[in-house]
Amino acid sequence: MGTKPYVGHLSKEIACKQGAVRAVRFNVEGEYCLTCGSDKSVKLWNPYRGALLKTYSGHGYEVLDAQSSCDSSHIVSCGMDKTIILWDVSTGQSLRKYRGHLGTVNCVKFNEDSSVAISGSVDTSIRCWDCRSKKPEAFQIMQEAKDSVSSVQVTDHEILTGSLDGQIRRYDIRNGEMIADEMAHPITSVWFTRDGQGLLVSCLDSTLRLIDKDTGELLQEYTGHVNTEYKIDCCLDHTDNHVISGSEDGTVYIWSLVEGQLIARLEHVGSKVVHSLSPHPSQAWLLTAAQNSIYLWKDQPDEDK
Template sequence: MSQEFPDRLVHTINCKQGAVRAVRFNGDGIYCLTCGSDKSVRLWNPHRNIALKTYSGHGYEVLDAQASCDNSQICSGGMDKTVVLFDVASGKTLRKYRGHAGTVNCVQFNEESTVVLSGSIDSSVRCWDVRSKNMEPIQVMDEAKDSVTTIQVSDHEILTGSADGSIRRYDLRNGKIITDFIGKAVTSANFTRDGQCILTSTLDSSIKLMDKDTGEMLNEYKGHKNTDYKIDNCLNCKDTQILSGSEDGYVYIWDLIETKVISRLKHENQRVIHSLSYHPTEISLLTAAGDKMYVWKSKSTVDEDTSGQ
């Protein structure tokens, strides 16, 4: 059976936010967030090309955002060194955390969305309790020797990647830190959906699939260009394909096992494709380049959407 991938461009959306710094599906994939160089976060229904709300509270470019598990809150971080918590329905700023000494590159909720974790150019990860009125971090992890570029959170682990060339895994059950030196600066790190492996992108145009427990490299994926920018990687919803942005204007899709490029998604103007997000259950992908968001689906997903309307 031939593999399906999101190779059909369904929508090209001008987000009207200046440069789109990140695009993120929410937990169930119905909505998404875009982060803009105009200091805003926007909420969309990307499947219908509808902008739903704009959130303002940052003083400078917004670089990352995530929706909480019940979709009632949004956390975001940016170049103004702050982490902002928004109420989705009202659009109001609920909290503004100011503990970082530099740009906040990445933000994540924990699994229950009770804590926001933020990674910064100041080499630290800070944890903020969103239920309390306390504006100080409840924990600071400062083991990185350079900028923290990426954070992922599972039920009992925190995964960080840093420009110091290492990924760090914090096991919350036993308080251990496991550090794996990858080599070049790490720009993106993700758990596979089964939690067994870690996918890391580095500034030598390489993506590595690592066994989480042993640190052994299982596979390596090449062909894209990534030497200068922070570029996202991700897996599809079934853990069978690897996807990455690239500095040559394409999104690359590899077969997880065979490591060969099975598709390239061309974007207009050959701009750097730095951010992408895969739908949690469907063959659907969001990508960002310049001031636009692109919505990609497979033929079968497009057919389902049109028959369901």
């Protein structure tokens, strides 16, 4: 059974003009996207028109990650200034600045109803911040990691984290349990399958692994890309049929989930590292970031081209 081609057509390239683009993220509906810049800014775009809608300025150093809230009214961002900022999307104002991390904050996510922001840092901690409270300090701190926390994902009842100490950790919010799985290599990115039963893990041995959440069993490995040095995003598409990863050779690699077979490569001409990805929530579209630009890929060529 053949797998249909996925996002093979470059629809749009956008020069973001915010230094190096550290991350790109679709909003929850896939209508807009956020970019995080080395120039300390977060920008809101309509990626289909290449239109800049708003710029959010307030970080003191490079911004490394951001996410829109479930109703797209707020943004949470983090970066090398050790802070997490909660923004009002429409006014562009910062509503809260959360401080407490002792080093660069690598990643941040909202929980399902966007009432809590969860951040992971070089200081090895994960911190939970109440976005509805005026209290500036974290209400929960998880400090099990022995090295930098590189990646965080959140479902309705679980927090999934990856660390350079080679362990993925799952925190069950309902019963307070923590379960760890050893990958034996530094982890740069983690992702839940849609049914919540699988964990996709990217490691610095240029290998992605699909793990059974309950048993820890290795279900599949994905190789061919290069990832030995940088934090590179991995993800699944909206159908969970495709595994996607950036790479340190200027290419995005796409595999079939079940067979583990490489089915597509998206070349980013002139780029050395493609480090950030964001799959559209309901279409076979993908956003990627490399150097100073973002790229929108689709499964069909645009009709007006």
